[in-house]
Amino acid sequence: MKRRLTALLLTLGLVSGLAACGTTAQTTPAPTGEVPTANDPGAAYESFLSAASADYAYDVALELSTNPDFFNSELGGRNAGSDAEHATADYLAGLMEEIGLTDVEKAAADCDRWQFNGASLTVDGEAYTVYSYATASTPAEGLTAEIVYVGDGTMWDYEGLDVTGKIVLIDIDQRNNWWITYPMLEAQYQGAAAILAANVGGFAQVADDALNCQDICGPTAIPTLSIGLADSQAIQARLADGPVTATLVVDNEVSEDGTTYNILGRIPGKSSDYQIIVGGHYDVHFTGFQDDNCAVGLVLAMAKGMIDSGYQPENDIVFCLHGAEEWGSSYTQYDWTVGAWEMINNVHPEWVGKTLAFLNFELPAYEFDTYTSTYSAPEMYAMLNYFANEYPYSPDPEGCFPDGVLTEGYQTYTYSDDFSYYAAGVPSTVNGFLLQKDMETVFPFYVDIYHSQYDTPDTYNGAVMDFNLKYYGALAMYIDQTPALYLDFTAQYDRILSSMDEALMAEAGVDVEAYKAALEELRIAAQDMADQVKQVNDDYAAAVAEGDTAAMAKLWAQGRELTAKNLTAFQFAQKNLLGLMYERPIVPHEAPQENIQLCRDIIACLETGDVATAVDEYAWTVNNVLEWYAMYFSPEVIAIQDDMLWGEDNQDNLYWGTDIGFTKADVDAATRSLFVRYEETGGDFTQEIAVYEAAIRAQTQILADLGAKETQAMIDLSALLG
Template sequence: MEKEKTNSVLGYRTAGSDAETATGEMLYKEMEQIGLKDVTKDRFTLDGWEFKKAVLKFTDEAGQTHEFQMGGYQTNFETDEFQDYELVYLGKGTAADYEGVNVKGRLVMVEINQRDEWWISFPVYQAYLRGAAALIAVQANGYGEIAETALNAQDIAGPDFAPAFSLSQADARVLKDALREKEFVTVSLDACSRVMPDVKASNIVGKIPGTETDSMILLSAHYDSYFDGFQDDNAAIAMMLGIARALVKGGYQPAHTIVFCAMAAEEWGVIDSKYDWSTGAYNQIFRVHPEWQGKVIADLNFELPAHAHNTRDAIRCTYEYADFIREFTESLTVPKEAYPDGITVLYPIETWSDDFSMAIAGIPSTVNDFSAGPFMQNYYHSQYDNQDVYQEPVYRFHHECYLKLIMELDRLVLPPMNFGNTMHAVAASVRDTASDCASGDQKELLTQLEAAEELGSQIYDWICRINGEYQSLTERSAKKAFREKWQPQGQKLLHIFRKTQDYLVRLNWQDEVMFPQEAAAWNIRQLEKARISLEKNDITDALKALYRVDNNMYAFLFDEEVYYHFTEYILHQPKDRLMWGAGRIMHHENLYGIVQKLKERMNEKEPELDEEIRRLEAALRRQRAYYRDDIRYLKQSVSRIYVMLEEIKGC
């Protein structure tokens, strides 16, 4: 898969690029060669990106010329061969770093930590607003820690007209040494990074037809990549097709149709959107094949599967599938050379990969967990994600594990959903976030949740019983008739699952999955801490608390326009640009003004803070109103879910 690339030196197989298209053609032919049926190229529209080159030259005072290969981001920047620029170094690239520095038309080099501090989009847009020609980001920590020569790439989550590149620590050190006694150095840049609005890409799909039902089991992995992308996600595509080949070669005749989908544009595919990744998967299930919703009983998504991310493996899934997956994992023998501490089950689904898009469409999804562990800090999205990080025992185990899981799923008549788990998690969340401002409604909600949890658990027992009856049948005709009898109930269960996703799944400003009331509850606690601190004239502790409210950390660090842009593009952008994040953030508390005012008053000996306290009290009133609304909304939602569960129980 590394054959096709947009950058002849570094790789990259990016959304809508010729390299991605050619790789899709190869996968199409591979699926046909394997013997999959109904192989298709499912086309959709997205924003594309081709990154051909970014080479920086610098001649030091000793006359030595250095040539640096740089990584790219999804932004526009093209030169006519090498072009000279002045380059300055500005620390972390926050607003304060620009004080007294003219960067107009210059390259601005900064150091960032995207895991522990802020995303690349913020310093990039800050540089653009100050007139910089482009920003060059050096990973101080967080990603690319494996070597000082590591480059990094991520989704830009910002506008295409604010250019950015990636430079290694080793190469940056050469420039920083030259800048010790200078305001700037002169460099030459030859670059071609081109964003292409509204182009076409294709998800590649093949099937093994089912013999008993038109319901489906879906396997997915993505075929776009940064650099070589050996683990992310070449190995996953290879594993998915290896499983397909094993099933076809073994003559397996599934009850369900098994669908294999190589997704395009997982890494990025939408200009200037907070939710610019998982583009191919979102389009596949919401725009290309919306009829799959209600038919797919599970999506097994694969990411970085040939490397152990911890000493214990994990399958991450939805709350509803946790019991089924846990029972499945207990039947596995996990090789010690792959995972010394065995395997566990994690939930809920996170936003890191395509399984989130699938889940919110009403498709219960799983992924081999990869989001924690040293691989992410060291190799992820760098040129060091190559075949050197291949671990065969891990890869072999994942082949066997997920092949067995497919066959377990194929033995089911009803999707194995325990909605009791979901209701239990919501109840635990409500207890953790309880507020005096909604005590009566909270009590009623917890009573509802207790009843819904019990009912959900009863229905799961019933589901297991029905599935057990099916598995005791031996005649194919009897199995098919039994499945047809219960198929309407299976569709109803998937419908309820979709509604729980609609009603209960929200995001915070850091893309973490949460329940509807959690964001307001968190903000209330932070605002109360800030108010108490101000009453004690402790501005420092007040600011620490305000830093943790919504996205207000950026109010401390960047110009108001930066803060405004990356707030408004979530709250007031068309849903089709927000994709899987649309409507998942409900509220926002804008604290930019009070943060600036408190920062100004830090040096006053005895500040009068009555006005600031009143402003925080107003913010608290808003957040408490949001919280009360969220609790009432949850009461209505849980009531609706309970009614749907009762209808299932009555079948």
């Protein structure tokens, strides 16, 4: 429970009003708006609390989940650039105008278009239900071909089989094994005409007729469909009696010339120098009640609650509903959150210079566990901790999350729109919708229901919707009313410090003493900035309590100067100190550092002839598990994977992975060799060791270069803060 006594202390100006979170472009304008009047934040919040309606949010979500006008097929689907997405965009723009938002806009953004109109599978007159991925169509009359069951669909499963022109049927676990991309590309390489995948684990485990759809991180390839486990097993039973011929019809429209719309409206602030963005996405797989129609309802309900309560913000509050989140581009490893990436990078790049925070929402009406949390940029941890545990007007959960809001600090991951904004330099949050507090294990919802036809209104929890609506509405108002933006860069210090393997970095040639000195300089500068922000906000609270408008004006201006510095520093930090190892956010030097250590561990095993341990413990985790795929899929398939990530002609197709990826350790040949030789004992692994040694040399140079770059980046970041 937060200390409600702080309500009185805040009035007296004795508690720090920790500031909002933000980002900046390099040309932040000088503040020109009004100085806030001494409004009572408690009264403003109570008015919002009374006006905000979870019922309104539910009604919007229900309409979006049940009205056939908003779907492309009988099974649903509101995909990037499709007719259904466009119809929904028109509807949402109308709701924004009806609520009373100003400057309502359908902001067009480029995407690949995917419209799934329907599909059917017929075997001897019996129909089976299937759902398509963003892949190729069959001819209009369909594809009639023999079905062949090929197990997991790896290259090893095709040995001795001729699947040319046939439909392959596979089992898949997209959580513990691989995305559908890999068996799809393997099937295409082996000559198959189409592929059907049944989820034997990982996703869609709620029922044996559950279908599932994830994004396709790859080319359009061949028709690729999800089939229920029970139907797959029924077909396999038929195969036991002899060849089975089926007719598959897939009506998909996938093209590169699509347009998605990001729908936005605003509540004008007393000043428009800065803004807060509140958002979610409105494209869905199937009918998508939780993911993400409930978020759309919440965003609009928050806007309506603020307007109906008469709240006049200090800064603009922008409500933005993004398209093309689930999928938005072919032939890329980073094909999701395309609408949001386009918005912040191409449609409104100036937002990076004026956005204090982006509050994003995913699946906000489901009780995942006994607790909840907020994922965010590390620089926002302190602010979120203060808001949840100290700020007198942040609500506690009622009727849900009995263990409350956890605030240990959880770095936002790459699976939602907030990461696109974060990587661009906007401080961003999202409600704790995916990973448990260990930040590794997903909630059971994702194993059972996620991206299946079972994501329906039956999953609704009104108490969770009500809490998220009011909690994050209060957070937006708190950020709005605080004069100095508080981004605690000591969290960046902690992040970098924990990433270091000093001995390995020194051995690679990094000047570790210089690196540590730059890091310590960053810590001092970050702490000094935090102290300045605290002082300004404390003094401002005291001026408000005393009604000293002259002091308020002076302190508000001082706070905005600190805000501009923090925004500039935040953007710089992400451009220079945020990296990706496949999908995992890292400090850039962690990639070569990790690969070097893994290669050394593998060599140590091979020198003793222990190939099993080398494979089981180390080899498959090189390159952030990309070598796992190399063990099971043909080199031609892995070549496509690599071209999507590192191909010279595909670097403009990386979206939120642009310029922050890692350099792969070139060990695929050794990985496959060790997998084949897994059961050998005491063998000669000289050739494989040579591959890993070469990779170590290459990665060592990369580590040395990154160490030097990060050292200079920390020095420059300290200067920006100072």
